[in-house]
Amino acid sequence: VLIEVDGGRFTAVTPSVAAAPDANRLPGLTLPGLANTHSHAFHRALRGRTHQGLGTFWTWRERMYEVATRLDPDTYLALATATYGEMALAGISCVGEFHYLHHQRDGLPYADPNAMGAALVEAAAQAGIRLTLLDTCYLSSGVDGAPLAAPQRRFGDADAAAWVDRVGALRPASRDRWRVGAAIHSVRAVPAAEIPTVAGWAAGAGAPLHVHLSEQRAENAACLAYHHRTPTELLGDLDVLGPRTTAIHATHLTDVDRTLLGDTDTGVCFCPTTERDLADGIGPARSLVDAGAALSLGTDSHAVVDLFEEARAVELHTRLRDERRGHFSAADLLTAATAAGHQALGWDDAGTIAPGARADLVTVTLDSVRTAGSDPSAIVFTATAADVTQVVVDGTVVVRDGRHASLDVPAALRTAIEAVT
Numbered sequence: 001v002l003i004e005v006d007g008g009r010f011t012a013v014t015p016s017v018a019a020a021p022d023a024n025r026l027p028g029l030t031l032p033g034l035a036n037t038h039s040h041a042f043h044r045a046l047r048g049r050t051h052q053g054l055g056t057f058w059t060w061r062e063r064m065y066e067v068a069t070r071l072d073p074d075t076y077l078a079l080a081t082a083t084y085g086e087m088a089l090a091g092i093s094c095v096g097e098f099h100y101l102h103h104q105r106d107g108l109p110y111a112d113p114n115a116m117g118a119a120l121v122e123a124a125a126q127a128g129i130r131l132t133l134l135d136t137c138y139l140s141s142g143v144d145g146a147p148l149a150a151p152q153r154r155f156g157d158a159d160a161a162a163w164v165d166r167v168g169a170l171r172p173a174s175r176d177r178w179r180v181g182a183a184i185h186s187v188r189a190v191p192a193a194e195i196p197t198v199a200g201w202a203a204g205a206g207a208p209l210h211v212h213l214s215e216q217r218a219e220n221a222a223c224l225a226y227h228h229r230t231p232t233e234l235l236g237d238l239d240v241l242g243p244r245t246t247a248i249h250a251t252h253l254t255d256v257d258r259t260l261l262g263d264t265d266t267g268v269c270f271c272p273t274t275e276r277d278l279a280d281g282i283g284p285a286r287s288l289v290d291a292g293a294a295l296s297l298g299t300d301s302h303a304v305v306d307l308f309e310e311a312r313a314v315e316l317h318t319r320l321r322d323e324r325r326g327h328f329s330a331a332d333l334l335t336a337a338t339a340a341g342h343q344a345l346g347w348d349d350a351g352t353i354a355p356g357a358r359a360d361l362v363t364v365t366l367d368s369v370r371t372a373g374s375d376p377s378a379i380v381f382t383a384t385a386a387d388v389t390q391v392v393v394d395g396t397v398v399v400r401d402g403r404h405a406s407l408d409v410p411a412a413l414r415t416a417i418e419a420v421t
């Protein structure tokens with residue numbers, strides 16, 4: 001296949017042509033850019049430190065808060081640059097950063113109230129990937145609207161109107177490399193009375209709107225007790241659901257919840273390697289897609305940064321639960337990792353190799369110990385992030401021969417993590 005690129009976009013894709021000059025060949029299987037729909041960049045510092053022993057999502061969260069407390073705009077820039085560098089090496093051309101680490105440790109704003117968001121924007125630029133900054137409204141510590149406790153104070157704005165004021169000041173000079181989206185942290189962290197303000201801002205801006213949904217049964221129980229509705233029903237009643245909205249996790253749902261998400265064309269983003277690490281449960285991926293929800297994927301806590309692993313885990317976890325195979329085709333799993341993810345992040349023109357689309361290319365070697373002998377159509381079941389050899393984002397080579405073009409990613413990760421742990 002001859003792929004021609006100009007100005008960061010594909011101009012022609014021609015099958016069955018004579019071999020290209022050696023310098024421009026991409027040996028292996030070339031896929032569209034992968035989209036990481038759900039990231040908390042700073043959670044990368046917890047990898048290899050939080051997986052052993054007992055504990056729950058809630059005890060893991062205490063460790064996460066310890067790291068959150070140590071970050072400032074400089075250390076956050078270093079950690080996020082290294083984390084996004086790891087994503088680039090894994091073939092990720094675009095990340096959705098669910099960003100709630102806004103203010104100083106005591107909750108007061110920095111001189112630039114968006115200093116932490118600016119660090120993420122700069123980090124994505126240095127790593128060479130696109131960013132949707134999903135600025136997250138986070139106001140309360142419980143579904144009853146209880147005030148934020150100490151480690152959460154730096155996440156919060158005074159109210160949703162203050163969140164709108166701060167987010168409104170985020171203005172990309174060009175929308176080509178990064179964009180602003182909105183997020184409601186969860187029904188735990190944004191009181192019902194404040195939710196419409198966030199959803200209204202996203203609707204007015206035509207921006208993606210993301211929300212953590214029913215990751216834990218305890219969230220459902222608290223919401224039912226206080227609002228007498230499931231979190232999905234509450235979001236439906238508040239006009240949050242719709243095609244611009246993506247529900248993250250969507251693990252513990254009722255039949256009514258699934259129908260509601262499907263009927264409103266709400267997207268769902270699964271993060272299987274995080275969900276299994278935190279013992280969250282196995283979400284109903286197949287029935288959500290059957291109901292009409294588009295499926296995307298995220299690496300969330302970055303216990304693993306490998307979208308091939310996330311994609312096959314959706315199928316393989318469902319097999320373990322249902323004792324049956326064949327829920328998703330390999331092509332469907334790759335669509336979740338590419339076009340559907342870009343769509344969920346507001347980049348409708350990425351995630352496919354076609355004239356007019358953004359020139360993102362991810363080449364996977366077919367000669368590694370993992371992939372040698374694989375049928376290329378089933379590569380999602382055998383490849384890992386370590387098999388990505390070449391990555392092009394918007395027509396620029398970001399990874400060549402398995403190395404980042406400008407960053408020493410392992411060294412950057414080690415230095416950045418040592419500074420905050």
Ligand SMILES: [Zn+2]
Binds near residue numbers: 212
């Ligand atoms: Zn998350």
